[in-house]
Each structure stands twice: as C-alpha cells, then as structure tokens.
Amino acid sequence: MQVSCWLFAALVAEGNLIEYPVGLLNNVYKTSFTFEFFVFPSLSAIFNVHFPSDKSWLAKTMYTLSFSTGMTIVEVLLEENTELITYTRWSWYWSFITILITLLLSYGCYLWFFKKMRVINTIH
Numbered sequence: 001m002q003v004s005c006w007l008f009a010a011l012v013a014e015g016n017l018i019e020y021p022v023g024l025l026n027n028v029y030k031t032s033f034t035f036e037f038f039v040f041p042s043l044s045a046i047f048n049v050h051f052p053s054d055k056s057w058l059a060k061t062m063y064t065l066s067f068s069t070g071m072t073i074v075e076v077l078l079e080e081n082t083e084l085i086t087y088t089r090w091s092w093y094w095s096f097i098t099i100l101i102t103l104l105l106s107y108g109c110y111l112w113f114f115k116k117m118r119v120i121n122t123i124h
Contacts, residue, residue, distance in 0.1 A: 001041035001106050008098050010035045012090065019086040032084070040102075047103055048110040068100040104119065 009031035010093050020032045047067050052059050076092045079085040 001044045001101075004105055005036040005040050006031075006103050008102060012098075016088055017090040017094075019088055020084065022067040022083045030057045040071075043067070044103060048107050051107055051110075064100065064103065067103060068096055071099050075122060 008118055013020070013031040018031075052063050055063075072095050075085060075095050079087055
C-alpha cells in the first residue's frame, strides 16, 4: 500500500494539484507523510481483512464505495476546516477515484499474496 500511495501522492503533490501546508517532514516530502505511510495503509488493511468476499456483487460494491466515500468525506472536511490539505487544481471526485482505485489494487494484491501462500503451504 505504501508504494501505491506514495506513487499517487507524489504525482499529485509534484504536479501542484494538492498542497500540504502543515505536516510531518514537509521539508523533504511534499505529500502527507502521516496519511500516505500510516493512515491509508492501515485503513486499507482493515478494508482487505473485512472485505465481504462471500457476499453478493451489490454488497461488495456498497462496501467498496462506502470506504471510498468515508475517506473522501474526511479529506474534504480536513481541506475545508484545517490547513492540513489545500486543493489547488484538485477536487473531491479525484480523491474518491484515486482512493477507490488504490483500495481495489490493494485488495487484488491481498488476494494474490494469500493465494500464493496457500500454494506454498500445500507444497510443504
């Protein structure tokens, strides 16, 4: 998760689409270090572990959309009410889309990794 978060965040920050005026390590890292390396990977882990894989397509879609929506709402509230995030040439829907894509990539990697682990465990 940290790699994909870092990639998206670096592209967005270096493109001056979002600014993070206040934050940890602002002198060396233009994005939100706390969000990209701690918060989002942690939320992604929760998303992956509790993903309703045995439920209907609708339940899976609603689960995924609710995670993305919740994270986007929090980001918009932070952007409007704090100096932690400033949208310069960005909008909430881009955040929603990138969060959604990143969560789905993370879940795909999660499935791939544990499928490989099952294969390795059956060999031994």
